[in-house]
Amino acid sequence: AQLAGSIGEMSAYHHGEASLMGTIINLARDFVGSNNVNLLQPIGQFGTRLAGGKDHASPRYIFTQMSPLTRLIFNSNDDPLLKYLNEDNQKIEPEWYVPILPMVLVNGADGIGTGWMTKIPNYDPREIVKNLKRMIRGEEPQPMKPFFKNFKGTIEELESHKYVVNGELSELSETKIEITELPVKTWTQSYKESVMEPLLNGSEKVPAQINEY
Numbered sequence: 001a002q003l004a005g006s007i008g009e010m011s012a013y014h015h016g017e018a019s020l021m022g023t024i025i026n027l028a029r030d031f032v033g034s035n036n037v038n039l040l041q042p043i044g045q046f047g048t049r050l051a052g053g054k055d056h057a058s059p060r061y062i063f064t065q066m067s068p069l070t071r072l073i074f075n076s077n078d079d080p081l082l083k084y085l086n087e088d089n090q091k092i093e094p095e096w097y098v099p100i101l102p103m104v105l106v107n108g109a110d111g112i113g114t115g116w117m118t119k120i121p122n123y124d125p126r127e128i129v130k131n132l133k134r135m136i137r138g139e140e141p142q143p144m145k146p147f148f149k150n151f152k153g154t155i156e157e158l159e160s161h162k163y164v165v166n167g168e169l170s171e172l173s174e175t176k177i178e179i180t181e182l183p184v185k186t187w188t189q190s191y192k193e194s195v196m197e198p199l200l201n202g203s204e205k206v207p208a209q210i211n212e213y
Helices: 004-011 017-028 077-082 125-136 188-201
Strands: 084-087 089-092 111-112 119-120 153-161 163-164 167-173 176-180
Touching: 004 017
Parallel strands: none
Antiparallel strands: 084 089, 111 119, 153 163, 167 176
């Protein structure tokens, strides 16, 4: 909450502190399916896979600081080269920051701008570095598959720009199945409500499939 206040003071941020606090929480998340490289550190309850981050604590109870990696990605030697803006005779943030990696590929992007929708999955920072080095040498970049840090399932290409994401389950016995990984962005709580509960309780048309979970 304090960081949002000081950003509002030192930059020309016109969109209210609530959305800024939400952005700070999103930048610090590190559970599977969120960031591959979190630029801020999650010191406190910043949300979990159980609810896809919606279970974060109130901004006034949690703390953050810059991750040591952040200043390596946004190199301090580049600071004088950035085009700083002025608003009401006050020097504010630059028009854009220039990280050494395209962070939109590292952590993905999902949302709606001005009438356009975007959905970019996360990619492996190491693969991105290899491709950048290829392009610096004048070679063609290699195709990359989406990658989510610490995800144990599989991501397979169906066709161009279409991937299927699989979780993991194992059959312990004829009557027991253990699910050890859910697909990316399938959150535990909503999976229980939308998949497990109907299997447990059944409906008028379909009988119950499982005894308990």
